[in-house]
Amino acid sequence: MGSVDVAVISHFAAGCLESAVVDVTVFDEVPEACETHEVALDIEERLKFCIKYHVAIINYTNRAFSGFNLMLIVHVCLTSLIFGVLGYQIVKVDVVSEKLRYAMHLGGWIFLLFLTCYYGQLILNESTSVASAAYQSKWYNGPTKLRKNICLIIMRAQKPLKLRAASIGVISLETFVSVIKTAYSYFALLLSISE
Numbered sequence: 001m002g003s004v005d006v007a008v009i010s011h012f013a014a015g016c017l018e019s020a021v022v023d024v025t026v027f028d029e030v031p032e033a034c035e036t037h038e039v040a041l042d043i044e045e046r047l048k049f050c051i052k053y054h055v056a057i058i059n060y061t062n063r064a065f066s067g068f069n070l071m072l073i074v075h076v077c078l079t080s081l082i083f084g085v086l087g088y089q090i091v092k093v094d095v096v097s098e099k100l101r102y103a104m105h106l107g108g109w110i111f112l113l114f115l116t117c118y119y120g121q122l123i124l125n126e127s128t129s130v131a132s133a134a135y136q137s138k139w140y141n142g143p144t145k146l147r148k149n150i151c152l153i154i155m156r157a158q159k160p161l162k163l164r165a166a167s168i169g170v171i172s173l174e175t176f177v178s179v180i181k182t183a184y185s186y187f188a189l190l191l192s193i194s195e
């Protein structure tokens with residue numbers, strides 16, 4: 001159940017980050033020069049909202065993901081071993097119904113791992129897109145204070161949010177491929193030992 005929890009939290013955080021990207025793009029409407037004081041104040045208020053929203057998303061994801069660190073390291077480590085054993089069982093069992101049962105079990109494990117890694121990748125992608133959206137806005141047309149604040153947003157957003165598995169590292173699609181490779185190694189080892 002832990003993988004599904006991580007996926008739900010990651011999906012929520014990615015959606016929030018996506019809306020943060022949309023919020024930052026409102027600065028595309030910055031006029032060449034802020035003619036009136038009201039326009040400058042309006043832009044400044046929207047920027048403050050974007051900054052507070054981005055900080056809230058960062059704090060939420062860091063707190064939520066810290067609760068899953070140990071669970072994810074156990075999940076990732078055991079998953080490659082389980083993949084290898086289930087693959088071995090599929091090859092060695094002679095009864096078709098047993099092969100199908102092991103194959104479905106393996107499919108479920110693969111799906112859960114992919115779900116976790118996919119949302120970890122989504123968080124990485126969405127958190128870095130905030131910097132791109134801020135940079136691509138017309139921030140350079142605004143007043144000096146706005147330009148400095150947008151530069152600070154860009155600098156912070158260049159450090160992506162990451163779903164981590166304690167000491168293993170970042171959970172992403174790269175991790176998924178790595179687990180599959182390790183599982184194949186276990187599978188090949190089991191086959192070579194049994195023959």
